[in-house]
Amino acid sequence: MNWLDEIRWTEDGLVPVIAQDAASGKVLMFAWMNRESLALTVEEGRAVYWSRSRGRLWRKGEESGHVQQVHELRLDCDGDVILMKIEQIGGISCHTGRESCFYRRLDEGQWTETDPVLKDPKAIYGQAKPG
Amino acid sequence: MNWLDEIRWTEDGLVPVIAQDAASGKVLMFAWMNRESLALTVEEGRAVYWSRSRGRLWRKGEESGHVQQVHELRLDCDGDVILMKIEQIGGISCHTGRESCFYRRLDEGQWTETDPVLKDPKAIYGQAKPG
Numbered sequence: 001m002n003w004l005d006e007i008r009w010t011e012d013g014l015v016p017v018i019a020q021d022a023a024s025g026k027v028l029m030f031a032w033m034n035r036e037s038l039a040l041t042v043e044e045g046r047a048v049y050w051s052r053s054r055g056r057l058w059r060k061g062e063e064s065g066h067v068q069q070v071h072e073l074r075l076d077c078d079g080d081v082i083l084m085k086i087e088q089i090g091g092i093s094c095h096t097g098r099e100s101c102f103y104r105r106l107d108e109g110q111w112t113e114t115d116p117v118l119k120d121p122k123a124i125y126g127q128a129k130p131g
Numbered sequence: 132m133n134w135l136d137e138i139r140w141t142e143d144g145l146v147p148v149i150a151q152d153a154a155s156g157k158v159l160m161f162a163w164m165n166r167e168s169l170a171l172t173v174e175e176g177r178a179v180y181w182s183r184s185r186g187r188l189w190r191k192g193e194e195s196g197h198v199q200q201v202h203e204l205r206l207d208c209d210g211d212v213i214l215m216k217i218e219q220i221g222g223i224s225c226h227t228g229r230e231s232c233f234y235r236r237l238d239e240g241q242w243t244e245t246d247p248v249l250k251d252p253k254a255i256y257g258q259a260k261p262g
Contacts (some may be wrong), residue, residue, distance in 0.1 A: 003240055018149055018158060025156025027149060030212040042237070074233040075242050077225050081161040083233040094208050102205040102214040106173070109134055111206050 004035055008080040014050060015082055019093065022071040022085035028093035029101040031058075033082070045070050047086060064124045066090040097121045135166055139211040145181060146213055150224065153202040153216035159224035160232040162189075164213070176201050178217060195255045197221040228252045 007015050014032045021028055031049040033041065037057050040048040044059075047068035051058035061067030072085040094101040096117060103115035138146050145163045152159055162180040164172065168188050171179040175190075178199035182189035192198030203216040225232040227248060234246035 003237060003242055006242055016147060016161070018161065020158060027151060027158065027214050030147070030149065030207060073237040075235045075237070076161060076232040077227050077229075077234070078232070081232075083158050096208050098208075101207040101209075101212075103208070104206045106134060106204040106206070111134055111137055 004039060006079055007038075007075065007082075008078065009035070010080075014052075015080060017047075017049070017082045017084055019047065019068060019084050019086050019088075022087055026100055027102060028086070028088060028099065031060075038082070041070060041084075042073070047084065061089065063126075064090070064092070064095075066092050066124075068093070092118055092124070095121060095125075097124060135170060137210055138169075138206065138213075139209065140166070141211075145183075146211060148178075148180070148213045148215055150178065150199060150215050150217050150219075153218055157231055158233055159217070159219060159230065162191075169213070172201060172215075173204070178215065192220060194257075195221070195223070195226075197223050197255075199224070223249055223255070226252060226256075228255060 009015055013034050017031055017033050019028045032052055034050040037048040037050045047060040047070060049058045049060060067089045068086040069089065070084060070086055074083040091099055093099060094103065097119045098115050098117055100115060103113055104111040105114045140146055144165050148162055148164050150159045163183055165181040168179040168181045178191040178201060180189045180191060198220045199217040200220065201215060201217055205214040222230055224230060225234065228250045229246050229248055231246060234244055235242040236245045
């Protein structure tokens, strides 16, 4: 049985993917893959997501250079979520220029920004498209 | 503005939640919350999910005793994913009796079990209902 067939895809043919820094354990981002992008992720050893907003393959880092090199893929007990351990080239996962997308913490009933912007998104993206 | 209103809920009124061990950084499980369950999670300081399969609130540990005490909640850049840092009482998150639900690793094209069962699920659940 093909490992791709063991995944329980959503009705839209997607699976949610948690990207975690392989060294620090920090959770960096959350995105989606379809069958093609997951197969490419393994073939190429770098994260290839399915961009739901753009409706196309999204090779993480294709514009920013912030490629995610894949160290390990894990599947959960229900077969419908993937945990991907990566090395984040450039140390920036988030399109806001931060290391992680989870840069807001709930403090006393408010989402509070806790993590610094490491690089101005305008300097990362020539025009204003995340990637 | 209420912090709950800043979340971009799915059409079904849900938000995906990544549960991470606050001490070790290990990603333990992935589940969903609705507005009520997220509010209860904060009020009670323990993870309260929305069980999509059972269509009801699911106080994690209600049957197993494997309660998740909440240390921190984080929201991602798009406002549609939550990262929750927890202490896992009993050291078992997965209904299979393992620490983490992500106990299978892709090795040479096969999902390979890498993590041990710490406790027989039959000993965790009187009947065979995960919780």
